[in-house]
Amino acid sequence: MNGLFSEDSVPHFNSSHPTAQLTLELLRGRMVSQLMGGLSGSAGISGDIVIPPGYSGVMRQPAAPARSGTEIMNDALSGLRRSEAAMYRQASRNMAEGSSMAGMAAESLKSIQDALQRMQDVAVAIQQSPPPSQLAALEQEYADLGTSVAALVEGTEYNGIKLLDGSNWSQDERIALGTDGATGKISLQAGEASTDLTLFNLDSLKSLPPDPADTATVGILSDFQGWISVIRETYEVRSRLYASEASSFTRQATILDRSVKQTGFDGGKNSGDVLFEIIMSGRGSLVNARG
Numbered sequence: 001m002n003g004l005f006s007e008d009s010v011p012h013f014n015s016s017h018p019t020a021q022l023t024l025e026l027l028r029g030r031m032v033s034q035l036m037g038g039l040s041g042s043a044g045i046s047g048d049i050v051i052p053p054g055y056s057g058v059m060r061q062p063a064a065p066a067r068s069g070t071e072i073m074n075d076a077l078s079g080l081r082r083s084e085a086a087m088y089r090q091a092s093r094n095m096a097e098g099s100s101m102a103g104m105a106a107e108s109l110k111s112i113q114d115a116l117q118r119m120q121d122v123a124v125a126i127q128q129s130p131p132p133s134q135l136a137a138l139e140q141e142y143a144d145l146g147t148s149v150a151a152l153v154e155g156t157e158y159n160g161i162k163l164l165d166g167s168n169w170s171q172d173e174r175i176a177l178g179t180d181g182a183t184g185k186i187s188l189q190a191g192e193a194s195t196d197l198t199l200f201n202l203d204s205l206k207s208l209p210p211d212p213a214d215t216a217t218v219g220i221l222s223d224f225q226g227w228i229s230v231i232r233e234t235y236e237v238r239s240r241l242y243a244s245e246a247s248s249f250t251r252q253a254t255i256l257d258r259s260v261k262q263t264g265f266d267g268g269k270n271s272g273d274v275l276f277e278i279i280m281s282g283r284g285s286l287v288n289a290r291g
Helices: 018-036 069-126 132-155 166-171 215-262 271-280
Strands: 183-190 193-200
Touching (some): 069 183, 069 193, 069 215, 166 183, 193 215
Antiparallel strands (some): 183 193
16 A cells, blocks of 8 residues: 555564554554545545554553462462561560560579578577677668568569569559469460460568567578579579570571572472471481482
8 A cells, every 4th residue: 555654664563562563553543544534645644543442542561471380389388488487586576575574583583582591691690699789780781681672572574564573463464463362474475376474473572570689580581582492493494495485486487588588499499398408407317328
């Protein structure tokens, strides 16, 4: 058709490209308009542009290539592992906080235990009828030690939680009171499960025997020391246990993070193979060289 652009008249014309196809459709629309209007000649293209049917004004993009079932499965598993890794990281932080709480309580109890031992020694010395000049100093030391014990009980806290003084635990919604009234519990979320840190109410230590000359005082102080020793050991064990669990949760999160990153980028291995290799790395061979 003389005087009009055609596919053959354009050098290196790629008719399969989406833009080229759209251009041809628009040009053909003008050609039809010219013919229908009785226009002729080769002076150029004129007349209204005919919009091809179905054209929305938006360039069509080539369809995305179909994805294999393995790719879809790996993406789903990767999302699940990212979610699990986040859960384990939060569990690690929770266990670390539990370890800090238990460790802080144990340190305060160590100081209280030392103070009680000194109070017992002072009481024994006072009951041996020392000279008046020494008696006054011993009595003052005994009173000061009692004040320091009370301050430790009342002042040991973690993020506002009183760890040793249970007199106001009922007003703290983070603490569940025990049925005996002498304990409280803090729930720590640990992954899909939870664990409780038991708190012991030691507010009775704020009112120690006031008279070191009383023969019963030495026995009372000795009993307090035995009680404190058991509770302190309990907190120390809890602190170590929670610290170990925090490290374990961190390792699990790291393994899951690595499996997400490596899936599909290691020779086409699927996510299960990658996860297995990460877990077994550094643990030695499953079989010997002979199989």
